[in-house]
Amino acid sequence: MRPMREVPLALARWEELSRRLEGRRVALFLDYDGTLTPIVPNPEDARLSEAMRTTLVALARHYPVAIVSGRDLPVLKGFVGLEGVFYAGSHGFDIEGPGGRSFQLEEGKALLPELDAAERELAAGFAGIPGARLERKRFSVAVHWRHVEEVRAAEVERVVDAVLARHPRLRKGGGKKVFEVQPALDWHKGRAVHWLLRALGLEGGDVLPVFLGDDLTDEDAFQVLEGRGLGLVVRGEEVRPTAADFALRDVEEVRQFLERLITRTGGTAR
Numbered sequence: 001m002r003p004m005r006e007v008p009l010a011l012a013r014w015e016e017l018s019r020r021l022e023g024r025r026v027a028l029f030l031d032y033d034g035t036l037t038p039i040v041p042n043p044e045d046a047r048l049s050e051a052m053r054t055t056l057v058a059l060a061r062h063y064p065v066a067i068v069s070g071r072d073l074p075v076l077k078g079f080v081g082l083e084g085v086f087y088a089g090s091h092g093f094d095i096e097g098p099g100g101r102s103f104q105l106e107e108g109k110a111l112l113p114e115l116d117a118a119e120r121e122l123a124a125g126f127a128g129i130p131g132a133r134l135e136r137k138r139f140s141v142a143v144h145w146r147h148v149e150e151v152r153a154a155e156v157e158r159v160v161d162a163v164l165a166r167h168p169r170l171r172k173g174g175g176k177k178v179f180e181v182q183p184a185l186d187w188h189k190g191r192a193v194h195w196l197l198r199a200l201g202l203e204g205g206d207v208l209p210v211f212l213g214d215d216l217t218d219e220d221a222f223q224v225l226e227g228r229g230l231g232l233v234v235r236g237e238e239v240r241p242t243a244a245d246f247a248l249r250d251v252e253e254v255r256q257f258l259e260r261l262i263t264r265t266g267g268t269a270r
């Protein structure tokens with residue numbers, strides 16, 4: 001891990017980066033919010049731009065592509081809406097892989113009634129906090145506090161912690177002005193990337209998995225790929241430490257990076 005600002009910018013170091021791709025079969029794993037779409041005030045407004053959609057269509061012709069997100073799987077598929085791309089929702093607990101193969105973590109399914117109970121308790125707890133908003137995904141409940149008054153933000157976390165104290169088999173994750181209440185299991189985006197690589201028959205040493213993401217939950221994937229693949233962090237204004245190898249400044253740089261992958265000479269198509 002190193003400070004975000006010390007991570008070299010991918011586009012500025014393109015020659016060096018593209019040498020690491022040479023002779024390898026590249027597989028792409030892309031986060032959604034903050035990576036393919038800019039962060040916006042309301043989750044339902046985070047729509048893919050036409051430019052990014054066009055880029056993804058071309059990308060998927062050249063490389064295996066999976067979108068790995070904290071979003072609910074059906075919502076994610078609806079937003080992206082592309083065939084020939086694989087999808088992992090609920091932070092990797094709910095996957096739609098190649099050949100119609102799907103995966104839902106069994107231990108996670110067993111905890112769904114507990115998640116339902118926590119969701120009800122969270123809703124009751126937030127009744128008195130204007131701006132707090134719940135977003136239910138199959139395997140997690142996002143507690144958005146972006147629209148909560150600054151002075152009351154700590155109250156949101158207290159409600160989440162109180163609910164979790166009654167549900168020790170659930171845990172709290174973090175993100176951009178959001179807490180995620182999810183099964184306390186050893187499963188995350190990095191494990192989902194492994195599952196997808198296996199399902200795609202891409203476990204060999206000639207394969208280079210490349211993960212692009214902007215948030216804390218993407219760090220699990222960067223760590224899993226350390227020494228094995230490449231991690232690119234979309235850094236925005238953030239200053240936290242990261243395990244990523246390279247950085248991109250924003251969503252537009254993500255698109256430019258993906259375009260370079262499409263057009264690079266000697267690229268290893270699938």
Ligand SMILES: O=P(O)(O)OC[C@H]1O[C@H](O[C@H]2O[C@H](CO)[C@@H](O)[C@H](O)[C@H]2O)[C@H](O)[C@@H](O)[C@@H]1O
Pocket residue numbers: 031032033034038039040041042043044046068069070071072135137142144146175176177178180215217
């Ligand atoms: O793993 P991701 O694809 O990055 O999803 C992470 C969470 O993203 C969404 O929330 C965040 O983006 C919203 C839209 O820009 C923003 O309004 C919100 O404040 C952010 O926290 C999504 O709503 C969550 O379900 C995802 O887990």
